[in-house]
Amino acid sequence: MPIPTLGLGPYASDRAISPEAQRLRNVHWKARDAERSQSVSIEEPYLRTAAAIVEAAQEANRPNWDAHNGLPVTQGTLTQAFALLDLLPSVLSEPEVAVHPDGEIAFEWMFGPRRFLSASINASGRISFAALMGHSRLHGTEYLLDALPEPLTYALRQLHKAAA
């Protein structure tokens, strides 16, 4: 399934631009492509979520896209959203993708009206999240590094456990 990339190329999650970074990027993506061909069932949700990110960003690509003075998604935010997608474990259920009025891209897991997690990312890699887990609430701010932040892992584990 081809994924429209809004000019990002297939390396949307990679933010480095040096020649060395380009070389490493090619190695990484060749390895990833090889891995994908062996695990199509695992990669299909990844590809669907990637496509959902692009669709949501395209819908929100102009000011007032939401009729409530929403800000458009920027290229930087889109890049960070792909970087966050790369960190999501494949065992998770597929998130829905949304854009918030401030132009941040959100990953949302909805298991019911009082059981969901929304985590949005901005162009600087700041992740704002909020989770409702029955009567429990969890919210906070994390920054995108090399692994999914622990509070998000915790919330997702709790929600998946309750849904199982």
Place this chain on the structure above:
Amino acid sequence: MRFLSLLRTLFGSSIKQRPDPEFARLPEQEEPLSRFLFSTKSHFSIEKKLVKPGAFLPEPTTLETSVFRTTGLLSSEIWAIGERHVAKPSGRTLRARAELLAKSVYSVALNIHPDNNPERHATIVGWPTEKNEQLMLAAQLAAESALNLRT
């Protein structure tokens, strides 16, 4: 005064009616509110029939969430308000509305400012500036609201 009186006589039929001052008062706890929704991806989930937190997040510049007070209105009249005052001016397609009671707003320590401009319009105010705190409150409002799809 004579001049104003003359104006009213000449143009009375074309002068806009003043908004009903009843809607300049604070909404009662049980009063229904509607938030008009335009994005099938970002405002609600058709599949899960749920309103998403993004539907209630405040406008980034004003930190206010626009709503309409719908007490006493038929469903068709509520849609007409959304068309006239939100969809048409923005050129967007109205897809759904989220309905909740004023007490849901008060219960998360947010307030309602009844500006009544246009009539029945109000804004949810008192939002914190931190995004994660806004998201938590918006998630609670979404959880308390009912999704009404436009057919």
